[in-house]
Amino acid sequence: MNLDDRIIKLKEDFNQFKDWEEKYKYIISLGKDLAALNEDYRVDENKVKGCQSQVWLFPEVKEGRIYFQADSDASIVKGIISLLLSVYSDAEPSEILATSPEFLKDIGLAEHLSMSRANGLNSMMKQISLYALAIKTKIDMGLI
Numbered sequence: 001m002n003l004d005d006r007i008i009k010l011k012e013d014f015n016q017f018k019d020w021e022e023k024y025k026y027i028i029s030l031g032k033d034l035a036a037l038n039e040d041y042r043v044d045e046n047k048v049k050g051c052q053s054q055v056w057l058f059p060e061v062k063e064g065r066i067y068f069q070a071d072s073d074a075s076i077v078k079g080i081i082s083l084l085l086s087v088y089s090d091a092e093p094s095e096i097l098a099t100s101p102e103f104l105k106d107i108g109l110a111e112h113l114s115m116s117r118a119n120g121l122n123s124m125m126k127q128i129s130l131y132a133l134a135i136k137t138k139i140d141m142g143l144i
Helices: 003-015 020-033 075-088 094-096 102-106 115-140
Strands: 053-062 065-072
Touching: 003 020, 003 053, 003 075, 003 102, 020 075, 053 075, 053 115, 065 075, 065 115, 075 115
Parallel strands: none
Antiparallel strands: 053 065
16 A cells, blocks of 8 residues: 555545544554564664654664654653554655655544654654655665
């Protein structure tokens, strides 16, 4: 499934809920379903800077695609990072870089977060993009 199809599915998932209380519950359930992050990856170099909660994000490259693993110490934030990974993980770096996070506005997430959570969301998106750019550069240089 390409990133556009994943975004469409995500929007459909969110449209099935009537209000934001149900959507928050759904986001938290996404976090609960997120695979546990190996303790070896819970290091400072994998922490997302700019998040009030602790968030770890680890990229792994297989056959030119980035697979992200993540975790957080806050349930809603863990759900948010899980939501982002449902779109951006298992994708080529160029796909990630070409896919705007506009879908976050489309589902109303950005406007329903506190200022600190919105800043954290922006930091998570920035980190995903930075990893994609660094990995794309390494691939282009033949280093991966």
